[in-house]
Amino acid sequence: MSFYSLCGSVTLLGLFLCLSEVESMRTLKNVAVKSGGSVTIPCSYEGQYKANPKFWCEGYYWHSCSIVAYANSSGSTSVIDHPAQNLFTVELNKVSESGTYWCAAEIADKWQPDDRDYLYLTISQDLSVRENRVRGEEGGSVTVQCLYSAAYQNTQKQWCRFKDKKCWTFTKTETSQNSAVQFSDNGNRSFSVMMSGLKKSDTGWYWCSAGDLEVPVHISVGGDTSGLNENHTEDSTPFDTLLTLCIISGLLLVLMVVGLVIWKHKRKHTANKGHSHSLNPKPCERAVTSSTVAEGQYKGSSVSEPDVTYSSVTISQPPMVSAVPPDNSVIYSSVKHQ
Incomplete structure (x- = not known):
């Protein structure tokens, strides 16, 4: 390889590395905040990074900074993404010390660094x-x-x-x-x-x-609060959604248990009512009997006794009994002596 070719390759490589380090992220540079106070910092990014994860990093050097919070998390440091404005905000509470911080969008490409910009946070009155x-x-x-x-x-x-x-x-x-x-x-x-x-x-x-x-x-x-955390609709977390579902499920379970208890109570009441009826049957109804008469002579002793007539009795299913028995409810039999 000639000397000029080597120089051209090095130049192109340097140009590529420089272009790869161009960042679109923008924020402020030296933010003043009172000790123990709070501040909200805006960080803007290019439209192609709307879907990329955003985060807040602490440390003087980018490659060794420590990630404090990702977007849509909550705590002492709250990072909220506002894709409609190509902006995310970082809310810091109870700030106690100065330091260097970074607004960043995660690229997840080994050939392209994360998009970022830094600022210095100054404790100052x-x-x-x-x-x-x-x-x-x-x-x-x-x-x-x-x-x-x-x-x-x-x-x-x-x-x-x-x-x-x-x-x-x-x-x-x-x-x-x-x-x-x-x-x-x-x-x-x-x-x-x-x-x-x-x-x-x-x-x-x-x-x-x-x-x-x-x-x-x-x-x-005019009521437009674009870029403010308190009006962002994505602030709810999966935990909040899960908690809501658990509450609804719990209420449905309680209603089901109450309904089951009421149903069992009614069923038991009905069973007890039927059982009481079986223990107190209706008064016996007068049965209708029919008989056939056979005549014979009793010879059981030497003492002369009147003839005895034997009859066989068949009991049929009683008819419905009214308050006053009908005239034909009793059948009389006649006995003839030999």
Whole structure:
């Protein structure tokens, strides 16, 4: 292989490796949060990764970072995917220390690395906001107040939109009242951002910054809360679904047991009623008898006795007996002496 061919191969290999490391994931860079406070961080990705698993990873180096939570899990760290917005959010509660973190989408291809972007989480009192979730109506306005410390008095202040990273920079010379985004600094370590003429498309994530610090803010317009965890329909877990099914099954089982107990009780009551009838039969009905008479002479002793007539009696099935016996209910037999 010639020297030029070798150089060309190395160049192509380097270009391939560089292209393979291009990431589409985007997030903030240096998020400020108070010690013990909470913050929600947006992470956006390209449309081709809608179905890929998303996760939050902690560690200075990507290859050695530790996965904290996958999407649609809950706990102290909650990761929620919003495919309709090509976005997932990471909600951190009771933050106690600074560190480097990664937003990532799992590619599961040995030739292609996971799509990711990193940020640094800073425990700081130097920048914060009055409210990190603000609501407004279409055509109306909202105001976000950003607070900064004396150390950031003279740093650059900005208001930025996350979806396209467009930023509005605060300068004291800009006093136009026709702009959709207006700044005001009260000189008491805070500046306000007012967005007017709101549209549905203004719903989304923003951030205010002072110097190198950033604090995310979500704005909802007209009830549209796209990108917020509390309104995401996929938050229910398989455990919740299983619990619901168990409750329904339990209720059905209870109803079946109650129905079976009632049925057995009724059956036993019916059996007892029949048994009481068998122990107390109806009064005996008068039987109708018929007889045939045969005459003979009794010679049992020397004492002269009257002749005895013997009869055989046949008992037939008694007819229905009325309250007053009919006239022919008794048959008389006549006896003739020889």
